[in-house]
Amino acid sequence: xxxxxxxxxxxxxxxxxxxxxxxxxxxxxxxxxxxxxxxxxxxxxxxxxxxxxxxxxxxxxxxxxxxxxxxxxxxxxxxxxxxxxxxxxx
Amino acid sequence: xxxxxxxxxxxxxxxxxxxxxxxxxxxxxxxxxxxxxxxxxxxxxxxxxxxxxxxxxxxxxxxxxxxxxxxxxxxxxxxxxxxxxxxxxxxxxxxxxxxxxxxxxxxxxxxxxxxxxxxxxxxxxxxxxxxxxxxxxxxxxxxxxxxxxxxxxxxxxxxxxxxxxxxxxxxxxxxxxxxxxxxxxxxxxxxxxxxxxxxxxxxxxxxxxxxxxxxxxxxxxxxxxxxxxxxxxxxxxxxxxxxxxxxxxxxxxxxxxxxxxxxxxxxxxxxxxxxxxxxxxxxxxxxxxxxxxxxxxxxxxxxxxxxxxxxxxxxxxxxxxxxxxxxxxxxxxxxxxxxxxxxxxxxxxxxxxxxxxxxxxxxxxxxx
Numbered sequence: 001x002x003x004x005x006x007x008x009x010x011x012x013x014x015x016x017x018x019x020x021x022x023x024x025x026x027x028x029x030x031x032x033x034x035x036x037x038x039x040x041x042x043x044x045x046x047x048x049x050x051x052x053x054x055x056x057x058x059x060x061x062x063x064x065x066x067x068x069x070x071x072x073x074x075x076x077x078x079x080x081x082x083x084x085x086x087x088x089x090x
Numbered sequence: 091x092x093x094x095x096x097x098x099x100x101x102x103x104x105x106x107x108x109x110x111x112x113x114x115x116x117x118x119x120x121x122x123x124x125x126x127x128x129x130x131x132x133x134x135x136x137x138x139x140x141x142x143x144x145x146x147x148x149x150x151x152x153x154x155x156x157x158x159x160x161x162x163x164x165x166x167x168x169x170x171x172x173x174x175x176x177x178x179x180x181x182x183x184x185x186x187x188x189x190x191x192x193x194x195x196x197x198x199x200x201x202x203x204x205x206x207x208x209x210x211x212x213x214x215x216x217x218x219x220x221x222x223x224x225x226x227x228x229x230x231x232x233x234x235x236x237x238x239x240x241x242x243x244x245x246x247x248x249x250x251x252x253x254x255x256x257x258x259x260x261x262x263x264x265x266x267x268x269x270x271x272x273x274x275x276x277x278x279x280x281x282x283x284x285x286x287x288x289x290x291x292x293x294x295x296x297x298x299x300x301x302x303x304x305x306x307x308x309x310x311x312x313x314x315x316x317x318x319x320x321x322x323x324x325x326x327x328x329x330x331x332x333x334x335x336x337x338x339x340x341x342x343x344x345x346x347x348x349x350x351x352x353x354x355x356x357x358x359x360x361x362x363x364x365x366x367x368x369x370x371x372x373x374x375x376x377x378x379x380x381x382x383x384x385x386x387x388x389x390x391x392x393x394x395x396x397x398x399x400x401x402x403x404x405x406x407x408x409x410x411x412x413x414x415x416x417x418x419x420x421x422x423x424x425x426x427x428x429x430x431x432x433x434x435x436x437x438x439x440x441x442x443x444x445x446x447x448x449x450x451x452x453x454x455x456x457x458x
Binding site for chain 2: 012027
């Protein structure tokens with residue numbers, strides 16, 4: 001199923017946040033991911049409650065200097081990639 | 091600066107109800123009487139978390155053979171460690187599973203020996219296959235992240251499509267199709283386990299098709315076994331670089347097989363802190379970094395990616411732990427691997443019928 005505006009992305013089973021501050025990472029069965037700004041901003045909002053549309057709106061507000069079309073495209077590509085790795089479900 | 095170990099493999103016992111022909115445990119196993127106590131393991135987890143460990147992989151033997159498994163999971167979870175149970179599933183009752191899940195288990199890896207019951211039980215030396223099938227639905231229902239692991243080799247790799255179908259029926263998040271690695275008991279049985287080139291590459295093709303078909307549903311992890319690859323695996327992510335393994339009596343090793351290397355003394359958590367062992371002990375420094383490297387590794391661009399391959403394999407095959415892993419096509423001793431492969435690939439039928447030559451195989455024994 002493709003990512004839609006009404007999708008509510010969330011970390012997949014077996015993936016969770018660990019650590020604090022700069023060391024905050026997503027841990028999963030085979031490893032851990034330390035994410036840079038926008039990627040982290042996207043994934044931290046994937047709580048299973050927010051819809052993808054809400055997530056994008058929040059990102060647009062946070063990164064108001066960036067092109068909103070690009071923000072959306074990047075977020076879609078990022079979440080699709082994580083879903084293929086079984087780190088995110090939606 | 092020296093990085094923290096990210097993963098701690100806790101081989102909490104060598105006791106196991108299975109006798110798999112390819113077991114990676116050392117031939118010399120730790121007796122139950124020498125195993126670390128609950129409190130000692132707890133201290134290890136606490137120390138690990140403090141120096142930066144993220145994952146604890148509870149392994150064995152069969153970790154369910156330890157009655158305190160739930161408590162160990164709970165303690166590690168309390169240290170904010172990611173807990174992974176690597177199990178055959180034998181001994182996992184519904185009640186016990188509920189307890190382990192409630193204790194905070196993050197992930198379970200359930201092993202299978204084949205898609206076919208007779209073959210699976212033969213490899214395991216135990217009637218285990220049906221029991222495993224029986225508990226998989228219970229695992230799936232719990233919602234805990236679930237990986238099915240199937241170890242492949244010459245005797246079963248031709249069933250890879252059946253194995254994928256089996257995994258699909260069990261609905262894991264992830265399927266790991268892992269070729270046998272030739273250490274421990276597998277090394278003893280290599281003549282019967284090493285697959286042919288045709289087997290390897292045909293199975294990789296079938297796996298590739300399934301990976302595409304199941305994208306986003308079940309992630310399938312599989313790699314070409316190192317004997318058939320051009321370059322070695324980055325064994326353990328580099329010696330003393332990312333991971334450490336603690337054996338049932340507390341000996342700290344850079345990898346599963348490290349005790350085969352003569353002349354290395356491995357320290358014990360009973361005598362030293364984990365931090366000291368990781369940072370300072372001689373065994374962890376021995377092949378850390380690049381100073382130990384011979385040519386062609388020393389001037390090779392790949393040295394920062396594969397770290398010269400596996401030190402144990404280098405020792406087992408060439409007699410020198412500081413030589414380039416012979417599976418590397420650039421290694422001076424690569425001819426030894428080629429000889430082994432040409433022998434395997436000249437066998438007309440890749441299968442050695444199990445029933446005809448029972449004495450050919452060495453089953454994993456039990457620790458005494």
